[in-house]
Amino acid sequence: MLIPLKYNLRHLVARWKTTLVAGVTFGLVIATFIIVMSLARGVEQALTTTGNPLNVIILRPGVESESQSQVAKDMYQTIRNYGGIAKDETGEPLASPEVLTLVNKPRATDGKASNVQIRGMHPLSLKIHPALRLVSGRMFTPGLREAVVSKRIAERFQGLKLGERTRLGRGEWTIVGVFDAQGTAFDSEIWADYQEVMQEFDRDAYSSVLVRAVDRAAVGSLKTLVEEDRRVKLTAKSEQLYYEEQTKTAKPIKAFAVFLAAIMAVGASFAGMNTMYSRVANRSREIGTLRVLGFTPMAVLASFLIESVLLALCGGIVGCLLALPINGLATGTTNFATFSEVVFYFAITPGLMLQGMAFAVAMGLAGGFFPAWAASRQTALTALRQL
């Protein structure tokens, strides 16, 4: 039979100062855990939602990202004539040569420079990426040093606002449009005409060729076509798979989250243990009384363990409250596959908060066990004799 929960709840309120201190200690750990986890989630989210199942990226075999790949100019002609590629209303095959490179731009917040990815593309590329919408300005004009940037990049970096002239490579470029790629990886890019980008950055080969297949079946057959074509010696990947593979960027962040949380959790558990030891010591006479009334050592153990978990849950709530304000905030991190910045939103989801709570329970159990055990091992008389 258990000692009623209200006994613990009243004690948490009665000793509200130590409850508060423990709550904040646990809260900081759980907030950190939730925030770093949401960072990992955000990166994953940005990368996994990017791929379109009908899009196929053709690139050099053995490379991890488009930016490391090279596709010779004349191969583009071969590729765009493959069967299974969708065509636009004028009969043009939806195949865009893409050129990727990095520019170093100062951040709007602290002025520190960071890499941003520039994607040179065929104007047709917009039709291959229907999720992308221009929110202001217009598309770049082929043959001119014009670029469009994602809304988030425009906000995060200096000199990339609509209408501004900025140095990309050697020359001055004009930002003529701002687009919204709806949380996908393209939200971290600057887009411009591929020929202009190649000139500016002295490129004589494309990075990859993006094509739109007519249907699902054509995705597979295009892949086979590319890989069996001895002339091109290239490989093909569905865009979805390509971005899924890029989510390994999130893995070190997740590992870091777990590592950081583990270290902090050990600290917080010790703090919790300390609090619980002092609670046990302060309530020694009550423990003795409960034992005289007939509560078993097990009931005493359970009661203090529960109190420790309740204490940690208070911390869990504090942690969620601390983490919530960053929900929806945009931030960036380095994509380790491309070494450019990935921009994404923090999402403090209910699932993540639940994980934080579960984490709190674990800390409460860890920190509470030894004090609760000590409380239950005392005989009624020893407990009663303490003052």
Add this chain to the structure above:
Amino acid sequence: MPGSDGKPVIEIRGLQKVFAHGDTEVAALENIDIDIHQGEFVCLMGPSGSGKSTLLHLIAGLDNPTGGQCRVLGQELSDMSERDLSRWRNEHIGFIFQSFNLIPVLTAYENVEMPLLLTGLSRKERGEHIEAALGIVGLSDRLTHYPRQLSGGQEQRVAIARALVADPDLVLADEPTGDLDAKSAEEVLTILRKLNQDYGKTIIMVTHDPKASGYATVTRHLDKGQMLPL
């Protein structure tokens, strides 16, 4: 029912309790023989350190004797585990402390309810028992008061209600009036006598107060761990 056939509810033979104090040993109780019968109100007196509390603790199964026999309600307590002793105490013993030992975060009602939580009684049945017990000690109007909102005498009366609420066979009280003023002490003693006379409870009360023995049916004296003859 133990004791109803004339057999004593408590049978103590050659009981011994020695505490080890580092190298030296302190014999708190030596060769105690005593029988206590159903319906007796025993007053246990003696100088400080004579072993009164120790004897009470052995009877309540809160400590183990180092020798002799201690049969309480037909049970040899030294054979029982901590867990079984806990359950046994809950069923058969009501304990009253000198310093009340109410749980400060629980109301009078909730304090009295504690022993009942270990029984199978429903919430409603518990309520009836609690109100009856608090009625006996004259505190029906203090159900929702916390211990700090009560006087010492009232606290001790709540503690008595807690000791009797589960209808124990034995009520053990260790200097129940020790921390009380004369008037509150008298109230407490009157309640204990009522429990004995009107409800037939067997009571063992340790006290220093010579007046208190007037409320009991039997008075026994301990000195230096020995029971003085009647």
